Amino acid sequence: MDQQLRDYLLHNREKQLTELKKFLAIPSISALPSYKVEMRKAAHWTAEMMKDIGLDRVDIFTGKGHPIVYGEWMKAEGKPTVLVYGHYDVQPVDPVELWESPPFEAEIRDNKLYARGASDDKGQVFMHLKAVETILKTRDTLPVNIKFLIEGEEEIGSPTLPSFVEKNKELLKADVLVISDTTLLERGKPAIVYGLRGLCGIQIDVRGAASDLHSGLYGGAVQNPIHALVEILSTMRADNGVITVEGFYDKVRKLTEEERAEFASLGQSEENLKTQLGVPDLHGEEGFTALERMWARPTLEVNGIYGGFQGEGIKTVIPSEAHAKITCRLVPDQDPQEIADLLEEHVKKAAPAGVTVSVSQFDKGAPFITPFDHPAIQTAGQAYEEVYGVPTAYVRGGGSIPIVAAFSEILSIPVVMMGFGLSNENFHAPNEHFNLENFDKGLEVIIRYLFKLSNGL
Amino acid sequence: MDQQLRDYLLHNREKQLTELKKFLAIPSISALPSYKVEMRKAAHWTAEMMKDIGLDRVDIFTGKGHPIVYGEWMKAEGKPTVLVYGHYDVQPVDPVELWESPPFEAEIRDNKLYARGASDDKGQVFMHLKAVETILKTRDTLPVNIKFLIEGEEEIGSPTLPSFVEKNKELLKADVLVISDTTLLERGKPAIVYGLRGLCGIQIDVRGAASDLHSGLYGGAVQNPIHALVEILSTMRADNGVITVEGFYDKVRKLTEEERAEFASLGQSEENLKTQLGVPDLHGEEGFTALERMWARPTLEVNGIYGGFQGEGIKTVIPSEAHAKITCRLVPDQDPQEIADLLEEHVKKAAPAGVTVSVSQFDKGAPFITPFDHPAIQTAGQAYEEVYGVPTAYVRGGGSIPIVAAFSEILSIPVVMMGFGLSNENFHAPNEHFNLENFDKGLEVIIRYLFKLSNGL
Incomplete structure (x- = not known):
């Protein structure tokens, strides 16, 4: 990454964090009907920010559910199009008395930003917006075309998004979907989630x-x-x-043998897992490691x-x-x-x-996989490695995010889940926070990724 | 039964029912701590009645639990001793709004006496007392020795009785234990329960x-x-x-083959049971009828x-x-x-x-059986048959009454469960009642039984 981009990030860091704090100050709790106005406020804030950073089309779609914010910059002719998905809604804050600082008054302690939504997912959405801003403000152009789709109902199961995506296939057409709503493998070790389990x-x-x-x-x-x-x-x-x-x-x-080797290389200890969960023994299908089973x-x-x-x-x-x-x-x-x-x-x-x-x-959700040797994923892995200095872990998730499978099915594009949170950052719990080490490094990863994607997929 | 006894019953029927109504008017609910005074009142009523009918020793034993009332008449030298067990406590009356007449203001409708305790068990205890009175007042003597043990904790599981029986083995020594706290097989068909299941x-x-x-x-x-x-x-x-x-x-x-034949002779329809319980099919061990299984x-x-x-x-x-x-x-x-x-x-x-x-x-209770061909049981069956005019059913109960097994174990005597209730008389439910047909017939059965026992066991 060249010095100009680096300098921009450096000089704007304080300003950016101030902006993020404002975003985090809006109590956009999608689950509570009484927060409907706040939801609209957060959607508007997101749209305004998209305009500020230089996107040339910004729309707020309103319908039955909370507003969906869309923005795009499509002037990189002949270049791939990246669709970034994220959400501006947050979880409720109860029990609020367990918060060390008020959930909607972001506070930095020990280089960690404490607030509801800091990591899940306002902080990570904000990083993508700021990565684009950094390139646009220093270069006046982007290495790829970009589309943002930021919804307000992820924490309540994205009830209206699949039909929106279905109806707006053309608008959302892209070559890769990037989502930052997951975590690193552990501090200092980047991870890309390339598969999730489904549910029925x-x-x-x-x-x-x-x-x-x-x-x-x-x-x-x-x-x-x-x-x-x-x-x-x-x-x-x-x-x-x-x-x-x-x-x-x-x-x-x-x-595949490659996947099994990749999982094994992560060095996850079954003994540690056993201790962590407090079970007398791990248990499951013979012939598979716990990680493979999960x-x-x-x-x-x-x-x-x-x-x-x-x-x-x-x-x-x-x-x-x-x-x-x-x-x-x-x-x-x-x-x-x-x-x-x-x-x-x-x-x-x-x-x-x-x-x-x-x-x-019960309701159903499809499983999802983008083979981890797909160029969209390997390129993201390289961007991570250049910044973090260690190999990227290619992992699958045991849980189910039905909306990811829906995206992957409806739009038929590879999905790259590159997250910057840490698993101990208390998403959905009191004292949610975001380690700013990953805010800084993540911005650089995203910028590098966009440049790398410019060479095609 | 001779005319003198018959006349006594006839002439005293109204007086007896008036007395029973007074007994039923005492709300002796053992489960509710606030009824402690009423419990004592019912115990005293029972003791006074024992004196009235001519028993020559009456005691109220008080201890941790509700009082135990004991009374005896032991002048039939060389004759068997009959121990009668019953209880003066009753179930709570909720939901009281479902009672057609107040639970503690006994009312006769259609020759049925409605009140809490009418059949379970004050009414049946009262019959034994009145049977003894009838013989004593007309003959000035009894054909057998008799002991009454009437407790106040049956509806709460008889917590203190086993240790009382254990401690008072000598006092309670008898040749047969008679309990009237069960039901006829159906209206007009007397039944003796000669076995109960245990529990663990x-x-x-x-x-x-x-x-x-x-x-x-x-x-x-x-x-x-x-x-x-x-x-x-x-x-x-x-x-x-x-x-x-x-x-x-x-x-x-x-x-035994005799038991199986006896059960089969009762003519209980499995089709009816299925309909009554609302199950798609009965279910259980092959090679046994439902009655045998229960x-x-x-x-x-x-x-x-x-x-x-x-x-x-x-x-x-x-x-x-x-x-x-x-x-x-x-x-x-x-x-x-x-x-x-x-x-x-x-x-x-x-x-x-x-x-x-x-x-x-969990707590345990032993099963109990007195073989149904035991003379104590067969003699009771004969008394029933003479009054009801049909064969007595010899049945076993699927439930567990731990106190019966405890009696049988501690005192080592045959147990005769000769009940006069009907299964539709709402024990433990609103509108408990007692069909006076079985009050009248039952008195005669008990009197006949006492005379028969005089011939030895």
């Missing part, structure tokens, strides 16, 4: 007698819904964690089970109902609807006599 | 990670306590209801299961804990402690890796 789930409701029965009077005569449920669940997963629902693994994409293997977990008496002591009842909630984390190329249907079918087949069993399906 | 149980607590985990971030790496619990439970009972805990059936006393086979039921998320919708959590409460109904000659230990041992063996499993045991 079912609820099983087992019903027996019309009402709870006295286990003395009727025990032995009727099926107990809890036992029926246990029987069903025991057919779904083997002791070793292998899922025994027929067809479940049919479409699972195998880990990132690249599907799961089936009972998230909740309930039926009958839950109080202190004893109540000798045969309950009339028992329930279980099950979700599966899915990996490419499993289809959430297909798996949910397999689960439902399995449960219905496994249902024992003497009870009625019904199944309902 | 355990709670299983499964613990995994130190706190709930995000199923996306950690799913696949750790054991899920719910799955571990399901795995354990699935090894305890087979699909067909057979309990698969090693040694569980070892001491189960087989049903009365004479042991059970293992999960009475409650809970872990993880129970709200609406979905929460993708791997819970840190899961719990199950299990109780077993036991039959002669299973030992509750032995079975609880077998369960505990089984669970510990079945516990999968990756979680810690602990087991705690």
